[in-house]
Amino acid sequence: MSENNRTTQSIKNVRVSLFFSILILILGFFSRKILIECLGAEVLGLNTTATNLLGLLNLAELGISTAISYTLYTPLYQKDYKTINEIVAVQGWLYRRIAYIILAGGTILMCFFPWIFSKMELPLWYAYGSFGVLLVAAMLGYIVNYQQIALSADQQEYKISYNVQGFRALKLLMQIVGIGYFGQGYVYWLAVEFGMSAITCFFLHRTIHKSFPWLRPDLSKGKMLSRKHTEIIRKTKQLFFHKFATYVLGQTSPLIIYAFLSLTVVAVYGNYMLLVVSVSMIVTSVFNGMNAGIGNLIAEGNKEKILSFFREYTVSRYWIASVICFCLFNLSHSFMVLWIG
Structure with missing residues (x-):
């Protein structure tokens, strides 16, 4: 792929994402505020937990998707459809077992x-309902839409954004x-969560097969192909420690x-984390849109160009991270007072 096409695709991915x-x-902030006002902080804390x-x-996913994406860059660049099908088959086989x-x-x-949840004042079915719906949504992703990795690796991340992020909005x-307006608000929340997960899977699956x-x-x-593409398992083992560290850092608190303490305190903590995660999501969406383009650049094999881009890319990430950390540290509490009260 030429540099102009690579840049164009990256810009398109970044813009849509x-x-x-x-x-x-924006919708997440409104949703969280209404959830607190109408259903209470404990329900919000339950969802976070x-x-x-x-x-x-x-x-259990172990970082397989990242390893698969890495191994797909070269065959996609070479348009080696047989190898692509083999690699995605390995991912599907692994994902079924993970599911x-x-x-x-x-x-x-x-x-x-x-x-x-013995300390929870809400009925216990709230916990079963929340966790059950989230569990089913995760199963759908592992079993139905694992092939979306081909879109991502082929610099078509914007198609995933249209389906996943569009339906999420x-x-x-x-x-x-x-x-805000219907009775049995929490039941409605669960029904929408489940229904939209199924709809997202359907449309994303259709988009994947229309594109490929x-x-x-x-x-x-x-199983047989996993012995042929041993690099997937090797890279997965290397990535697991990073995945585990990310979980410990971001989700154990x-x-x-x-x-x-209590679910109410979890909700308060979650308000601050929503701000941090939301800002991180915006920055990540910018850089993630470039990932496949970087993989394509590496597959091209021009070491001088790769090294030059790496230096610019790394400096820009550190600079943006520094600015964001400074702003969050000094302004997050004032924002919470303005937002939640």
């Missing part, structure tokens, strides 16, 4: 909910209206806070 990230950021419990189970592990782990974990809007009609991975050969 940035638009949806900002839209979801359920999300982090699921995040613990998602460690079974997460489902089994989630089922076992729910057996301990009466003990885990619609979901938040429906939840805001439902919680030749993509027909044979999952029955996944709410669980510890709930263990020693």
Whole structure:
């Protein structure tokens, strides 16, 4: 791919992802505020805790998607469709097994909910409902839409954004209206969460096969092909430690806070984390839109150009991170007072 096409695709990915990230950021703040006002801080804290419990189970993913993306750059650059189908088949085979592990782990974990949520004042079915809906949504992603990695690696991340982020924005809007104006707001919230997850999977699956009609991975050969593409397993093992560190850094705090305090305090902490995560999401959306272009550049093999881009890319990331950290440290509390009160 020429440098101009690579740059054009990267800009398109960044533009679409940035638009949806900002839209979801705005809707997310409204959704959280309405959830607190209409259903209470404890419900919000419950959702945060359920999300982090699921995040613990998602460690089983091990970083496979990143490893797969890395191995797809070269065959996509060379238009080697046979190899692409083989690599995606390995991913599908691995994801099926991960889905079974997460489902089994989630089922076992729910057996301990009466003990885990013993301090919760809400009915226990709230915990089962929240976690169950999030678990089903995760299963759909692992079993149905694992092939989206081909879009991402082929610099078509914007198509994923249109489907995933677009329907997520619609979901938040429906939840805001439902919680604010309908009775049984929490049941409505759960129904919309489940329904939109299924709809997102359907449309994303259709988009994938419209973009890659030749993509027909044979999952029955996944185990055999994993022995051929050993680099996937090797890279996955290397990435697992980074994935585990990310989970410990970003998702264990709410669980510890709930263990020693309450779901209400988790909700307060979650308000600050929403601000941090939202800003991070905007920055990440910008850089993620460039990932496939970087992979394509590496596949091209021009070492001088690769090294020059690496230096510029790294400096820009550190500079942006420094500015954001300074602003968050000094302005986050004032924003909370303005937003929540």
